[in-house]
Structures are given as C-alpha cells and as structure tokens.
Amino acid sequence: MKFKFLGTGGAFDIDYGNSAALVEFKDQTILLDCGFTVYPTLRKHQLTRGITYILLTHLHNDHTGSLANILLHCYYFNTHCRPTILYPDDDFRDELYEFLRFQLQKPEQYVDFAPLSEVPGIIALDTFGLHAEKLQSYAFIFEEEDGDRVVYSGDLGQPDALFAYLRGMPPKATTIYHDITFSEENIAHTYYKKLIPLAQDYQIYGYHCDPLKNPTDNPLPLVFNQPELMLPARLQEAVN
Template identity: 30%
Template sequence: MLNFIGSGSAFNTEMGNTSAFVKQSSSLLLIDCGGTVFHRLQELNLLDGVENLYIIITHTHPDHVGSLGEVIFYSYYILKQIPTIFFPNKELIESFLTSIGVSSEMYKLNGVEIFEIIDVDDMKLGKFSIEFLPVSHVDTIPAYGFIMGLNDKSFYYSGDANNISVSVVNRIMSGEIDRIYQDICGLDYQGNNHLSLKKLCSILQPEYRNKIYCMHLDKHITNKEIRDNGFNVVEVYK
C-alpha cells in the first residue's frame, strides 16, 4: 500500500528518516517529513508535477518534521501549490511552523480531532480517510498514529509508539484493517519510547504477524531477526 522514502530511526542515519508516500499522477500523499525527507523527495523526483500535496504528521520530533518547512516552501514557491497538512494539535503545528518562518498562507491545516474520521476525495488518489489515534511515545509532546482507508484497503500507521493499543490489535485480528506499519527497535528496556521486537512478539500471535510491516528500525536489530519472527520489513523506494 505504501512506498517508503526511508525506514530508519532518528539515530540510524544510513536508512534515512522514516517516511512513506502514495503518488498517483499529480497527487502526492506524504507521511511525516523528517530532516532527510526533502532531499530524498528531490533525489527521487517525487515532487515533479505535483499539484495536490497532502502531508500527514504524526508528531513533531525532528526526524518527523525536520524538513517540513522546506517541503512547504518548495510547494509554495516552486510548485505554486498550497499543501494540506493533517495533524490533530492545531496550535502546536502552527507554532512550530511559525517558529521556522512558514506563514499561514503557505499551507492549509486540517486539525482533525482524534478519533474523528475525515474523508478526502482527490481526483487522482481517489477517496481516502484518516482517523488519528493517540499513542504512547514521550511525555514532552503529543504523538499520534492513524488508521487510513485507501483504495478499498485500510491500514494502521504507528508513527512512533512504544505499544499497540488493544483496539488496533482487535481490528487486525478481526480483519477490519489489512495491515499495520509499526515502528520497532532491537533495544528492550523499561521506559523505552519505542516498541521492541520482543514486546511486539508478546502482543501478536504468530498467525497475525504476516500483517505487520516493521519500520523506523534502529541499529540494534536486523531484517533477518524481524523476518525470523514472522514479521515483514518495509522496503525503501528507489
């Protein structure tokens, strides 16, 4: 369903900041926009010809918003388009963008409430829906995952989280959602801000693990470890 620009954690720079996209013709849907993302978008020519740009932000850590300003500036000045940003905390994202010099006329903000389903109908991407869910990550800023419906399929995207809610687990078990994109790490310790592979194994039984696509990987885990436990690893678009 998703293509990935990068799949690394904040400190795993070799894999790039985790970010995903869907592109159809002149419409681009981008999930998160960390410090390495604008460079990769340019490198892959993904912004060429874009007339409709949608950006979903899960939280405001640098590896998720570090080049958001550049993407907005490029869209506004070069593409002559105003992107739409989806984020539940309107005041936080407006304050962040103002602090880096992005003025309000350069973007449209859809500050959808958590648990509220927003429906979008794009001529190229078709109809898609977003439902933001609060996740447990850090105490200093709010963080969100979301469930998206797109092309008659649905998925959950964790952003950054140290757990998976019972609600999401039940939805994957019942078939209500088709797959989960989950950030995981190799380190396992009390108070970890991310979900360890060990903890993920304790949450999901083997028969459901083929529906899980692991992302935001640190340097303490290998693709082989992930796959040996029955999970998938996202592949980076080239």
Template identity: 45%
Template sequence: MISIQFVGTGGAFDVAQGNSAAWITFKGKNILLDCGHSVYPRLREKGLADKMDYILLTHLHDDHAGSLSTLIFHQTHVAQRRSSLLYPTADFGDHLFAYLAFSQQQPDAHSDFIPLWQFPGRGISYLETTGMHVPGMMTFAYIFEDDDEILIYSGDMGNPDLILNYLDANPSPKKIRIFHELIFYPGIRAHCYYRALEPLAEKYSVYGYHINPETEPKDNKIPLVANFPELLL
C-alpha cells in the same frame, strides 16, 4: 489496495536508511506521511518534492518533521503552489502552526491547515498516542480505510497494545496491514520492542520500520519494510 512506499525506513540516527516517512496514495491523492530531516532531499532526488497533495505528521520530533519547513518553502518559492497540511486534532493543528511559525512567521501564508476529517473522500482516522512515545509529547497513529483494506501506520508509539485493542474492538473482514515502528533492544520505553509485536503479528500482517535492518537479531519474526523493494520509494 492502498499504495504505500517508504521514503525512508530508519530511525533518527540511521542516516543510510533515512528517516521513516511514507508516500501513500489513497483515494487518488498523494499523501506524505512525516517529513524528517532526510525526507526533503530524498523527495528532490525522486522528483516528488512538489507532487504531494497533502502532508500529514505523526509528531514533531526532527526525524518526523525536520525538513517540513524547507519542503513548504520549496512548494512556495520553487513550485509556486500552496502546501496542504492535514491535522488530526485542533490541539495538534495549533501545535504545528506554532512550530512552523519559528521559521515561517506566517505559516498560513504558505499552507492551508486542514482538519483530517475534511480529507476529500474521508477514510483517514487517527489514534491519539500522546504520552506513549515520550511523556507529554503529542503523537498519533493513522488508519487509512477504503473498500478493500485497512492500513495502519503507528508513528512512534512505544507499544502495540492500542492498535491491538482497536482492532479487537473493531473487527473487520477487510485485509489489514499494519506498519509498526520497532526497536531491537529492550528497556527503551519510547519504541516498541520487537518481541512485544509478536501477538499483533500472529493475528495481522505487520511490517516493522524505524530501524536499521543490519542490527536485526536472528530470532526476529517481524518482516522489515526495508527488505521489501516494493514498499520502498
């Protein structure tokens, strides 16, 4: 089974839950998936700020990338090691480099920029979700697949159709777990309304994140990551 533990499970403004991010151990490597503004302090508390092998991002909003530069500087100056940043497409790699250049001038002095397909052992792919979260914004979902399991992490993507279509087009006998962002009120295009996740949850094992569980409506049927201690770091 692919190991996933959330560093935080909330959205941009859910200070108590922390920004959604995951610590994934896959093919013997530790991958930090997203690094929002609350993530670096939490990793320090847990003694993990220099323990990841790779960093991978879904997109560059602050709640997903806001402490990335600090984390990289920590690795350079405190842990004295280089960071390894995986990127899904060349465009996003350039985008990430330019983003970091505002605080680091020469991002490649601190980090190696590595295309996702070069991850050792392979097994990580992406779904480009650009424009689904916010018009014009580059965003990605990620798929981790080993011999036993497929694990999908949505990133912020607004609706579940892309993942549903992907799984319908690529049927697999493997165990499938989907971690999907959601929101509890309708009319917000940027996030996935919880009722819209029901068709996906009828077919697959779906867990919701990027939400404050205290706001959960009584009719919600999507299990929330925040309620599963084994899924929390």
C-alpha cells in the same frame, strides 16, 4: 492505496533515511511525516510536486525536520502545488502552527491547514504520552471502502491501545507498519518480541530501525526488505 517509504530508519539511522512515506490514497498523495532527510530524498526523486496533503505523527525532528524546507520549496518553485497540512485536532494544529511560526513567521503564507476529516477514510488514533512523556503523537489508520485497512503506528513505545482499538473495528485484512526496536531498554519504541504474537492476526512490517541490527530470531518482516514498499531502486541508482 499504495505506500512508498522514503526512509525506514530510526532517528539516528541516517543511512536508511528518516521514516516517512508517500501514500496514494483516493487519488491524492499524502506525505506521511517529513524528517530532516525527507526533503533531500524528495528532491533527488523529483517528488515535491505531487504532494496534496501532509500528515504528521508527531513533532520530533526525525518526523518534521524538513517540513519548512518542503513548504518553502513548493511555494517558490512549484507552481500550482500548495500542500495542505491535515490536523487530527485543534490542539495539534496550534502546536504545528507555533512550530512553523518560528521558522516561517507566517505559516499560512506557505501552507493551508485542514481538519483530517476533510479526507474521509483516515482515522487518527491519539497516542499521547505513549511514545515520549507528555508528547502528542498519533497512529493513523487508512481505509478505503472496498480495500484493505493499513495502519501506520508512528513512534509508539506502548502499542496496547492501538491493538485494542483495532480489535474493536470490524474484521478486515489489515496491514500494519509498526515502529520497532531490537533493544528491550528502548521504551520509546515497541520491542519486537511484543509484536510477534500479534502477527497471527495482522500482517505486520517493522520500520524505524537499523536493519543491520535485526536479530536472527525476529520473524517479522522489515519494510526495508520489501522492494515494493520502497522507492524504486532504479530511481535510487539514477541518483547515485
């Protein structure tokens, strides 16, 4: 299993791109979230072609803003590339369909929908209302039979349920990519000081933030500072 982040910024940190990743999982490529900066990033790195599945944490624009562009691009330009959107439950599938219907009229022309259970090894943890009031959101847990466990928090202001769930799972080396805020007033995301004690049990990396605002007393590593988790710098340079 391999995560390559396409961006690690928060909704307004455009210099770092919307938080999203390409996940190599069981020989498939999963696009995990696709905010408004993701389509241009995929195009620049010529990565639109290999996407098998699309998985979304929630419908905020910094996580879905270029979904329609990506589907249209694959439909018109990438022969033999028709991504499938994986949905954790029927209600979220209906929300997604309606979201796309305004943009594509007939979403099924451009994309297939399949239940997440089609790809064994991915658990969706329902985090409804824990990021924004009355908003459906999910954290995802990826696990290969003989490999490590990797958690992607999505946007999550109250992480207690996620960690309670993880504590109930069989012990295993676990890497957690967790959204993080450096402002205690920001209740939509997890304040970094809440995560510090949890780093004893898990390898936690922060994302969905502006790395320039990282306080000096934050011991948690940021995804942004891990070259092996980011698109290769060589590719980024080639674009500029």
